[in-house]
Amino acid sequence: MHMDTQENPRILDQITTETPVGLPQGEGPLFGDPDPDAARAFFMGKSRSETDKRMSAKQAVERFITDGCYLAIGGFGANRIPTVILHEILRARRRGMAFLGHTSTHDFQLLCAGHCLNRVDAAYIVGLEARGLSPNARRVVQSGEVELCEWTNHALSVRLQAAASGLSYGLLRSMLGTDTFRRSAGKVVRCPFTGKKFVALPALWPDVAVIHVHEADVFGNARIRGISVADMELARAAKRLIITAERLVPNLEIRQDPTRTAIPYYLVDAVVHAPFGSYPGNMPYEYFSDEDHLMQWLAAEKDPEIFARFLDQYIYQVADFDEYLQLCGGLGRLRELRDQECLAAD
């Protein structure tokens, strides 16, 4: 105890003598306003009524995803992603959007294919993990078409958590001392209690988020099985939220087991019934990823002309997601992917 009382004045001296200007600051661009009162003013006006929010993927994109908006996608790159909405964004030819590039893989690949983005908060982009790197996403990023700000996966989940908590910043103990920090919009701060250094991260309220779930009711109460990744934070930080669901269930079923509700209805603006909506991604307990089709994407991207034809064939000349599923092998292929997922223990 005696040690503590001797040490504390020294720490306090450091706090009062070291100005904030002396601590490192990131040089990266800040996309969005971290003011919690601006967010509160928005959320004050958001509907709390239990209304039927069902609509098609096309309608959800038309109503809530606009040119220039800040978009975030739930799940993890090619796992539990709303591919059904991403394809509609491409067909709607959205441009100039900002994107939350946390753990993004096939989602980022799609948005680069459509040249939809000009600003990206990047933790993980242009790659598809063990499958390799996306040649087209690399071309887009290397051309300077999108402005980047660097973060880490944890940093982006902390930024969303700060927003979900109604704060203007969150704290992190990584990024310190690196170029990842230098190219971020974070600032090093000192703890007022211990004098230790942390990175202050600006809160992030995406204009719109899209999260694919296992089950939802028509009001938007949603259930997720398996890992939640950063979707608990994302659902609560996003100003508008589109839920795409493998299955719709009655509201009474939600009410009979409310512990399973991951996302309550009042956060949700649109509910899209989308069986196999994460294809070619993996949907836990439903179907595994279509690795053959994902490899077709990577192969087609090597040559821009072949890739343009590939996009026409699979997205631009396709009426809707059901037709895409048919093109990729329909129920026969989906049955194989379901067996891969559900019979993994055998």
Add this chain to the structure above:
Amino acid sequence: MSASYNMMEMMICAAARILEDGKTVAVGTGAPCAAAMLAQKTHAPNLVIAFEAGGLAPRLSQMPISVGDSRTFFQANSAAGMAEMMTTCARGMVDYAFLGGAQIDKYGNLNSTSVGDYKKPKVRFPGSGGANDFASLCWRTLIMTVHNRSRFVEKVEFLTSPGYLGGEGEREEAGLPPGTGPYKIITDLAILGYGEKSRRMRLESLHPGVSVDKVRENTGFALEMPEKVALTPEPTAEALRVLREQVDPQRYVIGK
């Protein structure tokens, strides 16, 4: 080198031996995951394997393709979220993490972001992902990589994830938790560690048939040398059997 195993098998077996029973290891896909699975199925049955997307303590039966696919939480004790995994690192409960990168320097700093001018890069890589978080917060970081001059460079072009930064004391000065940092590098030529004071990369053991000169030729900076260079033990027959039959029967990682 004996013809009874290939270099990837050698690296996976060497990495698995480092992981102790009863510890926690954060892994990605590929060779590090195979090493953790091998350790768990041999000498470290109580090794806790953790994935950044939220899969915690699974019974891995098939090799994951993504660190967020459903294989990463197959028969797991918990399917949580990224914040659960990362705050577990921040609380000091993750002992080891495997990292990778396009470039590594003499202090173990890693580049997985870009080569060339940052704003208009010659090559853009994915960026940190969760690597900077792991490198900052886990007690000991491990790297598995091929060993050549384009990877082992004097200075990384973009410092994505922290090693010992510019040397002794710099991690602590930056604000990173004391007692954390790079531990071992397992390459196709050797196992390397770091000087206790200098924090610079140091040769520890050579794989059978590899010379010190060969390691020097493939390293773009001066390595510290121990008084006596050890020989990396060859994989045991039992480790190879488990690796081939139980960890990677499809030979995704160890090769056909």
